[in-house]
Amino acid sequence: MERSLASARLAVLESVGFGLGLMTGTRTPGRRPDRIAEAYPELQALFQKQVIKRAKHGSP
16 A cells, blocks of 8 residues: 555656756656555645646747
């Protein structure tokens, strides 16, 4: 149980890192964890707002 939440946290951090352009290269292969919605919900919400804001303003 704890292991799946830890892997979900890593998946969220990886996703945000790539989304913000902080990371490049290949992503971790395999399925995304089932519990990804439970990992860092505040960070995910903040990142979603940023993505929507960029889409509205046409910023890269």
